[in-house]
Amino acid sequence: MKKLINAVPDVVKEQLEGMAAAHSDVLKVHFEPDFVYRADAPVAGKVAIISGGGSGHEPMHGGFVGMGMLDAACPGAVFTSPTPDQMYEAAKAVNSGAGVLFLVKNYTGDVLNFEMAADMAAAEGIPVQNILIDDDVAVKDSLYTAGRRGVGTTVLVEKIVGAAAEAGYNLEQCADLARKANSYGRSMGMALSSCTVPAAGKPIFELGEDEMEFGIGIHGEPGQKRMKLVPADEITEMMALEIINDKAYTRTVRELEDGQWVDKSLTDEPFKRGDKVIAFVNSMGGTPVSELYAVYRKLAQVCADNGIEIVRNLIGPYITSLEMAGMSITLLKADDEILRFWDAPVKTPGLRWGI
Amino acid sequence: MKKLINAVPDVVKEQLEGMAAAHSDVLKVHFEPDFVYRADAPVAGKVAIISGGGSGHEPMHGGFVGMGMLDAACPGAVFTSPTPDQMYEAAKAVNSGAGVLFLVKNYTGDVLNFEMAADMAAAEGIPVQNILIDDDVAVKDSLYTAGRRGVGTTVLVEKIVGAAAEAGYNLEQCADLARKANSYGRSMGMALSSCTVPAAGKPIFELGEDEMEFGIGIHGEPGQKRMKLVPADEITEMMALEIINDKAYTRTVRELEDGQWVDKSLTDEPFKRGDKVIAFVNSMGGTPVSELYAVYRKLAQVCADNGIEIVRNLIGPYITSLEMAGMSITLLKADDEILRFWDAPVKTPGLRWGI
Amino acid sequence: MSTVTKEQVVRWLEATAAVLEANKGYLTDLDSAIGDADHGTNMDRGFKKVMEKLPTVADKDIGNILKTVGMTLISSVGGASGPLYGTFYMRGGMAADAKEELDNNDLVNVLQGAVDGIIQRGRAQPGDKTMVDALLPALDALKAAVAEGQGAADALAAAVAAAEQGMKDTIPLQARKGRASYLGERSIGHQDPGATSSYLILNALLETMRA
């Protein structure tokens, strides 16, 4: 294992200390339980947006804490969901009274820990809602699986809903927007190499010199299938078409209604010709941005050929899997509300514009 | 070789096409000869700042084209200096009449090709100056080598001088500021892995599972020495101290004076207690930002222990070597002039704030 | 002997911590085949915390001890297994409220509450290739043995045997819950890490009873 780390048990803690040292104008870090939060939290009258998940996906989520995006982020151990007390303490620290929205990537661990956290926050009298992000079209059904994973759309939803909260949306409006933006987003990922969790000390899986893993998530879990490596254009086209041609997707999610967990059936509608989208080409960590441009070039062609108009884009390493080489593509249908909040100013270590 | 590319000869061209497709609001790409230039060039009355070098260091330089930074960037083949006609044509395209400043990383190829380009531009009546960036303290002398390589300081100088040009500095003032900022900056790099030039198809060097390469440049060239891998704190401290304790450095550079190339002897003064600096922790491409934070944490401690005050920082992959794992550290002494231009708005694909 | 004493509960937890530490690499290897290579580290981290907390509650009743274990796991494990095992001990502890020892019926109630808790929280069904596939057969075997009038140790032995069988039976299953479900058919042929830790936990109780 070759990493710029010291002792394995200290990896996440020291990285957080580095963030705190580097970005004290934007954020602070609380230890035990660990969470990153806005330096100016709580922001009076504003709904607090909180996300979190295993570490190893940086800059997500800690790097997205700041004006116009997250109020707090809760990092778990590497690739391990955080614990409810982290989200609970973070909620208490950033809640201004306007309530807290938890943005939860759909992994069993994240879902369960955030549900417990919501219960704890609600018991404390904090208005709270949990919205799931589940956009990975590599997972085909939700009946025989834990449902689609939360991947690239997470970054976009955090930006969009963060801006809406900044603009004065209340908790229900933020939740509605998050649910909508999630339903508008679809993603797919692939890997050229594996990655090594420090505590494990060896790669999660092995790939041959001419192999790639297609349909991966973001936790180094093996993908849907292993394939011979093909040129970037072919990979991009396969992934883009899986996203663009994905059918309606229905699943049941648990959300809070009047303090009770209720099951809701939600359906994402497929893309259609004429849709405007935000296109997000993401590096899994080890792939340099230059290669992402080769992917974007083809993605733009495939979108054009299918009547999908890219109106904004984001290209770079934003939701990663440690040092894994590979990339993911996300398309998110953009209506006026979404575009307005996408374009709004954001000032975080990982994403910044307009300020 | 595992990369997201199509045919090897098309790698750079297709990446540039992707950039053009993604960032048409900010930049345009000219092919044959290849250069990236501001969408709104030439900007009336403004000195044009042009840089360039081999491809493979993205986002540098093409990703730094835009308001507040570069007017044009000339990408060579991967790790190969661009040719004079690229810089010459770029200069013609972006010169508003206020002249052109070439920022040249000190590699023999870059130096020679930019000198030829300057001659061509001058012959065309374009006011022009070449300023070298040579900040790599891993290269100890300039008598028995080609002199210090241009590495991390390049990014900072492009930002600072780009802002100055935007603010109305004339060509001589831009050149003076570039020379000063370069003399204020020192860098050092290390690698955990090699990288593969597409045309070569195999890694430039091989590193054992417990080895690192210390004092590397940015072209995948082997470093000054090979060492056993040690913890991040130790690596960071070694590098930071090499930078902080580096003595005065004198070398001869060729600059234009009244249309003639003249040799100038320049000396960089060492850091001293009480200096304020911009600290830049850079990924060589394959190292994720999370690990950079562990490095920054220690760097901040070492600086504090040595009476160096970090007043700004930049952390991420900005001057890379393809997919190489590793990092570099740059410290650049920051006076009021430099800080003012560092803080000024910049809108490029690779660096953005304030707008 | 047909009761489990409070001291035995404490030694069971100690034995659990030891066995999870010893099997940390094994569980993580199982999890890297069909998951994300952290189940061993997760469980070890959690039970190390339990060992820190245990002295502060070792003189409380069994219900209290188990609930403390549950709370500790919830706030230290993370992942899927944190809330699941956390709920397991919390709900087991609720069924042992104020008890200083557990007779056979208490034992059944504790395991029933614990397993119900996992199922309610995780919504896994038998055959989904999760810890439930080790725990439910164990619960059924325990109930049957207790109904037959067997002593605690024998009944537990039957439960552990059933857990071990259930654990092995996860190998041919296709995962439908948790991270492994994303692998679809590629999850077949691998033993579920959570079912394995469940077996190890129950077996630690049996060995404590036998010691």
Add this chain to the structure above:
Amino acid sequence: MSTVTKEQVVRWLEATAAVLEANKGYLTDLDSAIGDADHGTNMDRGFKKVMEKLPTVADKDIGNILKTVGMTLISSVGGASGPLYGTFYMRGGMAADAKEELDNNDLVNVLQGAVDGIIQRGRAQPGDKTMVDALLPALDALKAAVAEGQGAADALAAAVAAAEQGMKDTIPLQARKGRASYLGERSIGHQDPGATSSYLILNALLETMRA
């Protein structure tokens, strides 16, 4: 035969393109040991362009042809070798201005101009482990052989032998110019890629003369 005809110059350039293509991997390997693994691709890219351009100037005089080669290399090679070899042919061409064939003195003048050009541009000294270490000995040998009254082919043979020796003699040298200089003592023990391409270029002329 003591002249080099225009047709031979053209065939020399064709032979150069062929030999550089054949040795592309070899030159790049040499460059990856002490440089950045591109010298072979750089030279091959440049001479492919030269081959495209050549038909448009093949009926011009030798000076014109060589200057076109130089311009083409400058605008297609990049790196250190682009301006250096570009200058080599440009300055060589200037010494062959308006010539339709080169006698021995012309040949000396062409190589003198070419090598002077490289030295003025790159400022390398003998022993710096660069192309100069192949070219200067070759120039000296050519001059000596011509002074002795040898024919063009023999004089060139002496020059090529000297270039080859100079190329080999770069192996024990420590680089002081170019990218390899960053390696310090680690550059010792490797043959300089640029000296190697210089030898190949001169040798291509000799073989053309002999064919």
